[in-house]
Amino acid sequence: MTVTRRLRWYGASPLHLLALVCSSAVAAYACVRLFADQPIAVAVWLVGAAVLHDLILLPLYSLADLSARHVLRHRARVMPTPAWINYLRVPAFLSGVLLLVWFPLILRLSRPYAGATGLTDAVYLGRYLAITALLFGGSAVLFAVKLRRIRHAIRDEAEPSPPGHKPRP
Secondary structure (H helix, E strand, O other): HHHHHHHHHOOOOOHHHHHHHHHHHHHHHHHHHHHOOOOOHHHHHHHHHHHHHHHHHHHHHHHHHHHHHHHHOOOOOOOOOOOHHHHHHHHHHHHHHHHHHHHHHHHOOOOOOHHHHHHOOOOOHHHHHHHHHHHHHHHHHHHHHHHHHHHHHHHHOOOOOOOOOOOOO
């Protein structure tokens, strides 16, 4: 098989394939190391994570996504808009991941880590809320920039061109 046929068969660039093989090798190495030390604990964690995601988290964030689409679907469509839902999904996902990873500290459910970090557990909730606000604020700014670009493009297309002016290809 020639190289071009192999690339066509794979469907992506060779750099993509290299990155995929390297990340798979790193994941396999991590699994081998983890299973060598504590095989039962790792297996329980993997099964628990799969059950937690598939039975609890997936229905919850699917419901949240459907609710957001339902609430905002009756907006008037005067001009085309970008896919706004992704500007809501990304910060919500990142905020959810942060909460999932750090919830014992955010909700003050763990022993204080003052010896290791020099901080009490009182600072984590405020910082989590600040990071979440920054994520949603940054997403709103990016969405506003995208809307402005679309409005300018529509306005530029709607303006009549002066006589003798050649349109852009």
